[in-house]
Amino acid sequence: MSTLVALARAQAFAAGRAQLIATVRHLHVHDHPFVLIPLAMAGEANAPLAAMVGSAADKPRLLFVAQPRNRDERFAFADALAAELVPYLTSFAGDTEAVAVDRGRDVRHRFLDAPQVWVPNTGGIDFLRLFGRSTRFRRVDGDYPVPPTVPLLGRWLTFLAGASEMPGSALLLNAVQALGMHWATGQSGAEDAHLASLMAWIESGAAAAREAESGPVAGPATDPDFDNRVLAPLIADGDPALPAVLHDLLLPTWQQMWRALALLRRLPPGDRVAGRWDGDRDSYSSFVEHLAEGGGPQPRRDGAVAAAARLQRLENAATRYAVQRAFDDPLVMADHRLTGAAFGGVVTLANPDRVDDTGKRPVLRPRIMVATTETVRVEAGASLTSPARPAQKARVISVAPTTTGWDVLLELSGGMGRKLVADPGTVPLVGEELLLTTLSEAYRPGAAFPDPTETPWTHGGPPAPYEEQQPA
Numbered sequence: 001m002s003t004l005v006a007l008a009r010a011q012a013f014a015a016g017r018a019q020l021i022a023t024v025r026h027l028h029v030h031d032h033p034f035v036l037i038p039l040a041m042a043g044e045a046n047a048p049l050a051a052m053v054g055s056a057a058d059k060p061r062l063l064f065v066a067q068p069r070n071r072d073e074r075f076a077f078a079d080a081l082a083a084e085l086v087p088y089l090t091s092f093a094g095d096t097e098a099v100a101v102d103r104g105r106d107v108r109h110r111f112l113d114a115p116q117v118w119v120p121n122t123g124g125i126d127f128l129r130l131f132g133r134s135t136r137f138r139r140v141d142g143d144y145p146v147p148p149t150v151p152l153l154g155r156w157l158t159f160l161a162g163a164s165e166m167p168g169s170a171l172l173l174n175a176v177q178a179l180g181m182h183w184a185t186g187q188s189g190a191e192d193a194h195l196a197s198l199m200a201w202i203e204s205g206a207a208a209a210r211e212a213e214s215g216p217v218a219g220p221a222t223d224p225d226f227d228n229r230v231l232a233p234l235i236a237d238g239d240p241a242l243p244a245v246l247h248d249l250l251l252p253t254w255q256q257m258w259r260a261l262a263l264l265r266r267l268p269p270g271d272r273v274a275g276r277w278d279g280d281r282d283s284y285s286s287f288v289e290h291l292a293e294g295g296g297p298q299p300r301r302d303g304a305v306a307a308a309a310r311l312q313r314l315e316n317a318a319t320r321y322a323v324q325r326a327f328d329d330p331l332v333m334a335d336h337r338l339t340g341a342a343f344g345g346v347v348t349l350a351n352p353d354r355v356d357d358t359g360k361r362p363v364l365r366p367r368i369m370v371a372t373t374e375t376v377r378v379e380a381g382a383s384l385t386s387p388a389r390p391a392q393k394a395r396v397i398s399v400a401p402t403t404t405g406w407d408v409l410l411e412l413s414g415g416m417g418r419k420l421v422a423d424p425g426t427v428p429l430v431g432e433e434l435l436l437t438t439l440s441e442a443y444r445p446g447a448a449f450p451d452p453t454e455t456p457w458t459h460g461g462p463p464a465p466y467e468e469q470q471p472a
Contacts, residue, residue, distance in 0.1 A: 013186030132157030
């Protein structure tokens with residue numbers, strides 16, 4: 001937890017109301033999302049009990065399993081869920097746009113939009129991941145066949161669950177995490193995982209949150225008292241009242257989900273949200289193409305090389321997402337200013353036409369002086385970036401103390417055009433307020449991984465050749 005978030009939590013506790021910790025929305029909220037609230041039976045590993053699904057707030061659809069221990073009923077539930085979810089997911093596979101790649105030397109196509117699925121909490125994502133794993137390998141013929149929609153549903157759920165692991169992705173989102181990124185409450189992080197309590201802190205305050213804690217849970221696990229007192233007798237007796245009970249249990253969460261979406265829509269999107277959604281559209285387009293070409297289901301587990309490559313992609317995405325959030329949001333950047341990773345100041349001197357001719361050819365290298373009253377924890381030679389000019393690098397030449405703070409001399413490179421005269425507006429002018437940080441959106445190249453066949457047998461490669469020793 002950062003210093004400012006801790007302060008916001010203290011203020012929320014004192015005021016009895018959640019505090020905004022973001023000035024912009026850091027995720028894409030679709031105009032037509034799909035809400036899915038899964039419910040699992042306690043004591044049975046990922047056994048589906050019910051789900052409330054739909055893409056319209058006034059049209060919830062309840063799916064349920066009368067006997068979760070019955071295999072046929074489980075797959076009938078999967079078939080019904082596929083009938084609701086898969087048409088929504090594939091409805092965006094229509095018109096495409098051309099995207100230049102390889103510096104304009106080639107073109108690829110992606111769909112103009114992509115789906116977005118919302119669940120209440122991280123447990124809902126885990127449920128979908130496990131449910132996808134249990135359905136994507138099922139056979140549609142032979143012994144114990146399932147409807148053809150079941151393995152297709154499993155592939156889609158596995159794709160969405162995998163996308164949810166990518167920082168910044170918005171294909172599969174959970175409400176408590178999205179709200180917690182933008183509001184701080186006066187309760188603990190564990191208590192924030194209760195959607196009703198979190199929503200009450202934001203909408204009404206602490207008193208309403210205390211009342212909401214005793215309300216119905218958002219799944220996927222049910223309340224033990226509800227299981228013993230209500231659910232178990234209904235299932236054991238095959239009571240026809242079961243659907244009505246489950247509907248009443250899930251309806252409050254359904255309503256809270258749509259109110260959460262409305263709350264998030266009130267915040268303006270960050271400047272870099274659209275770019276991350278473009279990446280989601282790329283991912284969606286690739287998966288649709290994979291299915292259209294008859295591609296097989298995702299493997300049960302990654303090989304050593306594939307796992308290492310995926311881990312690196314996740315790490316790079318996490319770093320890039322943290323930087324983009326800071327560049328989009330002054331409140332997020334304020335945390336970095338407190339730690340010395342960023343500082344703000346005013347340009348006091350500027351030499352925009354300076355040319356460095358000490359190398360083989362002259363290059364444009366303007367210099368500026370920035371005066372700041374903030375603590376500066378960078379040394380000569382460090383590379384800085386300004387969110388206002390992310391393509392430009394500022395190398396620290398010197399840091400000199402003054403009576404009011406520090407004077408930082410910087411040499412600029414990049415983002416000024418290809419001539420020896422800087423394009424207008426590319427070099428900060430005297431009097432301009434400038435924010436500088438060690439954070440950077442610069443491209444991080446991937447590591448060179450070996451071919452899977454060249455890894456040792458301990459990591460999935462071929463066994464070492466056995467040489468039979470000859471007797472002496």
